[in-house]
């Protein structure tokens with residue numbers, strides 16, 4: 201292989217690698233931020249925020265995220281059943297990093313702590329459970345008491 205061919209093959213390898221990284225990053229950005237109405241000390245989120253329409257399919261989200269002006273961290277609302285939801289502050293109780301939700305649990309990218317979808321520590325180094333907000337529901341909405 202001469203110098204020119206070597207440079208070409210390295211260039212194609214770099215381009216291919218960049219494309220794969222971009223593809224993986226686009227797959228990782230699947231967290232959905234729900235619309236919400238913030239009143240004095242609660243947020244209201246429509247239950248329909250848990251419905252996801254993809255092409256011809258209607259899917260149910262396991263959780264949605266909510267940003268508020270009250271906290272520096274998002275709140276994750278998990279749907280446990282039709283009438284049962286939990287709302288957790290995505291702040292790790294170890295050193296305060298933002299948690300990442302995955303299906304039925306949350307993990308901390310800083311030191312690896314894991315928490316259940318009800319905020320209970322599953323794996324250290326965190327020792328304290330997450331901040332859990334009181335949640336009420338009616339036919340149409342979920343109300344999170346801040």
Ligand code: FES
Nearest residue numbers: 292294295308311
């Ligand atoms: S800050 Fe989350 S495990 Fe350390």
